[in-house]
Amino acid sequence: MATDYDAPRRNESEDLPEDSLEELKAKRNDAQSGAVDTDEGEMADNFELPGADLSGEEMTVKVLPKQADEFTCSSCFLVHHRNRLAEERNGKYVCRDCAA
Template identity: 40%
Template sequence: MAQDYDEARPDVAEASERTLKDVQKMDAPNAKSVQSDLEETDLSEGQELPGAIVLDELVVEIVPRADDEFICGECFTVRHRSQVASEMNGVKICRDCGY
């Protein structure tokens, strides 16, 4: 007698059908319920996080450009004169941006 090996076995078919029915019975959350749960549990409002800078002024010391430095005409960063790759019409270009 020939046997069809591609046919699902009855015990496996019943188990997968039972599992599908169990999943369908579960009370799965939808997008609206998840959104409302997230809004209810948002505890970050009004609290400071450890290590966070809140209402503090940042103090930055500005150092003027030295005589041996230039500003790249492409990336606008201050570079040492040894980083000049090219100069066109008085505009210096650094090695990183070089033509």
């Protein structure tokens, strides 16, 4: 489609119809009234990955105790390697992420 660049430009607000305040409130209320609370667990039960049948599977994870070169952050309670140590506050360790 050809565009005439020499033609005077129109203001975008001229093209939009003006709605009254009552009409806008009614539209907003109609849009909000359709919202229904759904249980995320219920939605997850209905969602299945294609080709993934994990019903008979048992997941095992090996948990290691905190190592000598690790610390637990007193702010986020995550275990980090000592190179992530930012500071020590009153005998409690703080990681770089929480200190920032």
